[in-house]
Amino acid sequence: MTSDKVLQDRIDAFEAKYIHDQDMVFKVEARRNKLFGLWAASVMNKSEADAEAYATEVIKADFAEEGYEDVLRKVDADLQAANLEYSHQDLEAKLLECEQQAKASLA
16 A cells, blocks of 8 residues: 555545534534423423424524524523523533533434
8 A cells, every 4th residue: 555545544534533523513512402492491381392393493593603602592581581580500501411411312
């Protein structure tokens, strides 16, 4: 095998790993947001169908900006509209708990 072929194989392997890792990050974040949305929906006493629709809205909210602050803002605003008060720290802790659940379910 030539050194060019070995180098190309290594480059291809790194690219494949990067693509896989990014795919896993996306899946974990989407699942985290769904779990977080379902939790918030249950706190707001939404029906099962409405809870699923709300979880989809939470997933979509994550596309507004980098990071998860957009998700926290959406859920916080919706909880406040339902006259439910949660601190930013409590919501962030719940979101991170959902992230751990998402990682475990994808492992």
